[in-house]
Amino acid sequence: xxxxxxxxxxxxxxxxxxLTIQCQVDSQVTMxxxxxxxxxxxxxxxxxANQGSEATYESGFVIDKFPISRPNLTFxxxxxxxxxxxxxxxxxxxxxxxxxxxxxxxGPGTRLTVL
Amino acid sequence: GxxxxxxxxxxxxxxxxxxxxxxxxxxxxxxxxxxxxxxxxEGLQLLLKATKAxxxxxxxxxxxxxxKETTSFHLEKGSVQxxxxxxxxxxxxxxxxxxxxxxxxxxxxxxxxxxxP
Numbered sequence: 001x002x003x004x005x006x007x008x009x010x011x012x013x014x015x016x017x018x019l020t021i022q023c024q025v026d027s028q029v030t031m032x033x034x035x036x037x038x039x040x041x042x043x044x045x046x047x048x049a050n051q052g053s054e055a056t057y058e059s060g061f062v063i064d065k066f067p068i069s070r071p072n073l074t075f076x077x078x079x080x081x082x083x084x085x086x087x088x089x090x091x092x093x094x095x096x097x098x099x100x101x102x103x104x105x106x107g108p109g110t111r112l113t114v115l
Numbered sequence: 116g117x118x119x120x121x122x123x124x125x126x127x128x129x130x131x132x133x134x135x136x137x138x139x140x141x142x143x144x145x146x147x148x149x150x151x152x153x154x155x156x157e158g159l160q161l162l163l164k165a166t167k168a169x170x171x172x173x174x175x176x177x178x179x180x181x182x183k184e185t186t187s188f189h190l191e192k193g194s195v196q197x198x199x200x201x202x203x204x205x206x207x208x209x210x211x212x213x214x215x216x217x218x219x220x221x222x223x224x225x226x227x228x229x230x231x232p
Contacts, residue, residue: 004158042204042224043159092158104208104220106151106159 002027002097004107012113013083020079021110023093028073030102033094034066037109043092049076083114117142119205121223128195128230136190136226138179138205146207148172148181148188149220153202162190162203195230202227 003026013019023032032049047055047068055068070076080087090109096102122137140146147166151159163172168183179190188205205223 006158042222043220045219048219094159103161103164105161108156108158 001103002029002095002105004093004095004105006093006107006110008110009108010111010113012115014115015084017083018079018081019083019112020077021091021093023076023078023095023107025074025095027097029095029097031096032070032076033096033104034068034076034078035092035094035106037090037092039089046078046091049078080112083112085114088112088114117146117207117209117221119207119221119223121203121205121226124225125227125229128228130197130230130232131194132230134190134192134195134199134228136203136205136228138188138190138223140186140188140205140207142186142207142209144209146209148179149206149208150177150179150188150190151204151206151222153204153225155201159204195228197230197232200228200230 005024007022011019034046035043036046037043045058046061046066047057049055049068049070051070065081067079090111092109093107094104096104118141120139149164150162152162153159162177163174165172165181168181171178171180177192179188181188202225204225206220208220209218
């Protein structure tokens with residue numbers, strides 16, 4: 001299995017600012033993902049973080065708003081840019097391990113509040 | 116496209132009661148099915164999974180059987196505990212074209228379970 005940590009665990013930010021969330025996995029994984037979980041809602045996939053290349057974004061999410069990096073197999077960052085109150089959510093990092101078919105694991109999440 | 120529908124919540128039970136959380140799915144291919152659990156203030160943890168029809172996934176007293184004929188994957192536990200209070204998510208993932216790895220996870224809306232002593 002993979003153990004995933006995220007920093008920060010929570011933050012309160014002002015409108016118009018940006019926040020970068022870090023995700024670290026304790027083992028090499030094949031794929032990394034970023035999800036958003038709005039209050040009381042299910043998870044929505046933002047993008048797949050690709051090592052050494054641009055992330056693959058889902059419909060409704062764009063690189064200018066959510067730039068993502070993945071410089072190696074165990075680390076990724078998500079930036080929430082030019083924040084507004086509508087960006088208040090839990091942001092979850094996820095990774096797929098190298099086992100047969102690969103099981104997807106999740107980090108503890110970053111709880112973001114935008115004022 | 117793929118979709119997952121879970122029973123409406125929240126669900127409130129007394130300790131030692133029987134639990135069922137319904138989950139049905141729509142998929143274009145032959146998906147694998149999962150239950151994830153999210154305890155208060157934490158991320159999601161994989162609870163159990165099943166990869167083919169009639170498979171039964173089980174863990175921590177929870178069970179779910181992959182029913183292809185009814186496109187369902189209902190979660191059950193015979194006797195719940197207060198510590199089972201959490202949000203439960205049903206999810207599915209298709210295999211890629213080569214059948215060697217899972218594609219994206221599609222989640223249901225989650226069901227909040229509260230267990231009282």
